[in-house]
Amino acid sequence: MFDLSHRAALVTGGTGNIGPTVIRALLEQSAHVAAVVRDPKKGEALRSTLGPFVGGADDPRLIVIPADPGDRAAMDHAVETVLRAWGRLDIVANLVGGYAASDAATADLAAYRASWDQKVATVVTATAACLRPMRARAYGRVVSVASFAALKAERSAAGYAMANAALVRWTESLAEETKREGITANTVLPRIIDTPENRAAMPKGEPSRWASAAEIAAVVVFLASDEASGVTGAAIPVVART
Numbered sequence: 001m002f003d004l005s006h007r008a009a010l011v012t013g014g015t016g017n018i019g020p021t022v023i024r025a026l027l028e029q030s031a032h033v034a035a036v037v038r039d040p041k042k043g044e045a046l047r048s049t050l051g052p053f054v055g056g057a058d059d060p061r062l063i064v065i066p067a068d069p070g071d072r073a074a075m076d077h078a079v080e081t082v083l084r085a086w087g088r089l090d091i092v093a094n095l096v097g098g099y100a101a102s103d104a105a106t107a108d109l110a111a112y113r114a115s116w117d118q119k120v121a122t123v124v125t126a127t128a129a130c131l132r133p134m135r136a137r138a139y140g141r142v143v144s145v146a147s148f149a150a151l152k153a154e155r156s157a158a159g160y161a162m163a164n165a166a167l168v169r170w171t172e173s174l175a176e177e178t179k180r181e182g183i184t185a186n187t188v189l190p191r192i193i194d195t196p197e198n199r200a201a202m203p204k205g206e207p208s209r210w211a212s213a214a215e216i217a218a219v220v221v222f223l224a225s226d227e228a229s230g231v232t233g234a235a236i237p238v239v240a241r242t
């Protein structure tokens with residue numbers, strides 16, 4: 001579909017539900033991928049899941065780097081590892097996140113801060129580390145998976161919605177700052193993804209109406225491609241059928 005054979009990508013949050021599908025989609029377009037994981041055991045499980053896509057000793061197509069995406073020093077080190085391996089870093093795909101309920105009416109600031117730390121602090125820290133080599137080469141693709149809750153909150157999801165909305169606004173700001181540097185920054189906004197967790201939590205739901213991991217991956221790959229050079233500052237809902 002797209003030729004990413006000359007591109008190196010760093011992916012955060014790759015050990016979650018959609019991570020393996022997104023990473024495989026990037027590898028299928030011939031990108032080299034560094035998965036930054038906070039749990040090395042999950043990193044090894046991810047590598048096993050991807051089987052032959054990970055490449056071999058002479059051409060490692062996937063490297064797994066243990067690091068916390070919210071730790072700037074650790075992310076600078078991870079970026080250095082990527083540059084040593086492939087001499088370049090072109091794409092960062094931020095998949096880090098997770099849902100936690102919190103009411104609006106109770107002003108549960110601790111819960112709101114937890115959502116902020118999980119969603120905003122991680123993505124902006126990891127992305128900032130990746131921007132240094134992107135700016136040096138005047139090329140970059142920043143793609144973050146947020147949530148449709150950024151645009152329209154549902155009840156009892158106040159902290160989650162605020163954090164996702166903040167990430168969208170931050171991405172727009174980054175897009176403005178980098179728009180003449182060959183760098184684009186966009187967010188992808190699913191509502192519900194067909195995952196084992198969601199099937200268990202919503203046994204009466206209709207998974208066929210939820211976005212598949214492959215549908216999210218397809219949008220991420222497009223935004224990560226050279227061909228998406230005209231798209232920046234966008235927040236793209238992936239909510240068909242819901």
Ligand SMILES: NC(=O)c1ccc[n+]([C@@H]2O[C@H](COP(=O)([O-])OP(=O)(O)OC[C@H]3O[C@@H](n4cnc5c(N)ncnc54)[C@H](OP(=O)(O)O)[C@@H]3O)[C@@H](O)[C@H]2O)c1
Nearest residue numbers: 013014015016017018095096097098118147190191192193
């Ligand atoms: N699933 C849905 O229905 C849905 C709907 C809308 C939006 N989204 C968004 O889409 C993205 C991917 O969804 P998903 O279902 O694949 O997510 P997920 O399974 O919950 O995976 C989340 C990933 O983020 C990492 N992570 C979570 N909290 C972190 C923290 N504080 N610091 C560092 N890493 C952290 C996890 O690492 P560990 O493996 O180490 O825990 C995991 O790799 C997320 O951003 C999610 O918010 C999902």
